[in-house]
Amino acid sequence: DWTPNAFVEETVEELQAKLGNDKVVLGLSGGVDSSVAAMLLHKAIGKNLYCIFVNNGLLRKNEFTDVLEQYKGMGLNVKGVDASARFLDALAGKSDPEDKRKAIGRVFIEVFDDEANQLKDVKWLAQGTIYPDVIESVSATGGPSATIKSHHNVGGLPDFMKLKIVEPLRALFKDEVRRVGASMDMDATLLGRHPFPGPGLAIRILGDITAEKVRILQEVDAVFINGLRDWGLYDKVWQAGAILLPVNSVGVMGDERTYEKCVALRAVESTDGMTADWVNLPYEFLQKTSNDIINKVKGVNRVVYDISSKPPATIEWE
Numbered sequence: 505d506w507t508p509n510a511f512v513e514e515t516v517e518e519l520q521a522k523l524g525n526d527k528v529v530l531g532l533s534g535g536v537d538s539s540v541a542a543m544l545l546h547k548a549i550g551k552n553l554y555c556i557f558v559n560n561g562l563l564r565k566n567e568f569t570d571v572l573e574q575y576k577g578m579g580l581n582v583k584g585v586d587a588s589a590r591f592l593d594a595l596a597g598k599s600d601p602e603d604k605r606k607a608i609g610r611v612f613i614e615v616f617d618d619e620a621n622q623l624k625d626v627k628w629l630a631q632g633t634i635y636p637d638v639i640e641s642v643s644a645t646g647g648p649s650a651t652i653k654s655h656h657n658v659g660g661l662p663d664f665m666k667l668k669i670v671e672p673l674r675a676l677f678k679d680e681v682r683r684v685g686a687s688m689d690m691d692a693t694l695l696g697r698h699p700f701p702g703p704g705l706a707i708r709i710l711g712d713i714t715a716e717k718v719r720i721l722q723e724v725d726a727v728f729i730n731g732l733r734d735w736g737l738y739d740k741v742w743q744a745g746a747i748l749l750p751v752n753s754v755g756v757m758g759d760e761r762t763y764e765k766c767v768a769l770r771a772v773e774s775t776d777g778m779t780a781d782w783v784n785l786p787y788e789f790l791q792k793t794s795n796d797i798i799n800k801v802k803g804v805n806r807v808v809y810d811i812s813s814k815p816p817a818t819i820e821w822e
């Protein structure tokens with residue numbers, strides 16, 4: 505019978521035997537898989553694991569600093585790299601979803617390559633690949649593991665691709681990864697985090713990206729997600745987020761006519777992201793959230809709720 509404790513014990517031994525005194529580099533995304541992979545490797549080889557956490561400027565509000573602190577608190581040898589400006593520059597003027605994904609994937613590889621090259625004598629690249637990634641090999645881009653898969657889109661092989669690959673979670677499903685994390689006493693909020701796409705808010709800002717739009721969407725998203733937590737709804741939905749629409753609409757504030765942005769809220773139930781149903785969130789919650797967003801976030805005067813399921817809609821709008 506498979507148990508998380510036995511898995512941790514065996515995997516740590518295997519990793520120690522395989523890696524010896526070698527140095528290993530790993531890209532942390534803030535998500536469950538890369539975090540659990542890092543923790544396993546940390547248990548096995550300690551300071552010989554070099555983690556890199558890149559801020560692409562498209563994360564949730566305060567996520568980079570909060571999650572970086574959390575990683576440090578777990579004892580991980582982690583370097584935070586704020587590359588927001590580089591990503592925003594690369595995205596300037598791009599509004600096609602796939603162009604945005606490609607730009608983000610390319611810059612991620614550049615930044616990761618720069619960082620990995622500064623480490624001396626690294627032999628291995630660790631990844632948080634899990635079993636569904638192995639069998640489906642989804643063409644996602646933007647995240648640490650995902651960008652590796654699309655490396656052939658990039659001219660020339662980045663230096664870190666010459667490293668040997670170690671993937672301790674390759675045989676596990678998501679729920680098993682969470683159980684492994686829990687058995688290593690990892691924080692429940694970290695393990696229970698909703699999936700978040702590698703390209704982040706870039707694919708939730710329809711059309712072109714600017715720093716101001718990112719700021720607006722981060723604020724809106726924070727009101728929505730914190731609200732879900734406060735109302736005990738966060739763990740009842742599989743994924744949730746806000747989308748900034750490329751639409752202005754007329755509103756009224758006091759005696760003034762406004763002409764401002766519209767945001768859509770999306771919350772879905774799913775098991776694997778392949779199909780999904782929109783969640784019947786309580787009207788009282790939606791009412792409160794809509795008021796909070798419009799009152800607190802300057803530049804937004806309208807909130808709508810997405811009631812489309814997948815298929816035929818997708819979870820993300822881009």
Ligand code: XMP
Pocket residue numbers: 605644645646647650699700701702703743777778814817818819820821822
């Ligand atoms: P869709 O929109 O295809 O999303 O229904 C299914 C799941 O995949 C995530 N997603 C992505 N993840 N890079 C990623 O790493 C991407 O480009 C990407 N696009 C969608 C989405 O958040 C959902 O969990």
